[in-house]
Amino acid sequence: QQQVKQSPQSLIVQKGGISIINCAYENTAFDYFPWYQQFPGKGPALLIAIRPDVSEKKEGRFTISFNKSAKQFSLHIMDSQPGDSATYFCAAGHYGGSQGNLIFGKGTKLSVKP
């Protein structure tokens, strides 16, 4: 009950297109779902996060969609840009809980072609 499954493993999108990354979790008690962005040679950085009380959260070109019944959430990057090329990790855990208790997906390597 502690896995977070992320897909696809890699993704190539043309500039201006929509990038979609999906994650599925198992533990129904989880109530915090962050996404992290990691550029090569850098540490992960919190990008956007959602809680189950809303089905969608948007920040600029980044949107999280959340489906509680399906235990799935996804990251959509609108108008994808070459600068968005990075590895994206989803995670799941308890809101306000220990950072150490977040369960991370294996990551999606996104390449945006000019």
Add this chain to the structure above:
Amino acid sequence: NAGVMQNPRHLVRRRGQEARLRCSPMKGHSHVYWYRQLPEEGLKFMVYLQKENIIDESGMPKERFSAEFPKEGPSILRIQQVVRGDSAAYFCASSPQSTNTEAFFGQGTRLTVV
């Protein structure tokens, strides 16, 4: 306000040697988390420390690995008698409180065991 500082950025050790990885948290942060990232894998939690205390070491291998966060100075992750399987990127994150919504990651130390 400098971010989370990790050093060295790259570390090469021969099998059997010791590796010492350092993490200086952000100013005002007293909570430190260590993670290991293997190629094509997500972040795996190792240990959570506060000043002078280990709070959660559930992700630490039972042997050869240890961590400390002294009253003064950086947090240290120590790997004794390194083996090839220890080759990975090691990240630390810090937060002002024990919460997963305010943690910031360092740039990581890439350990290569030859």
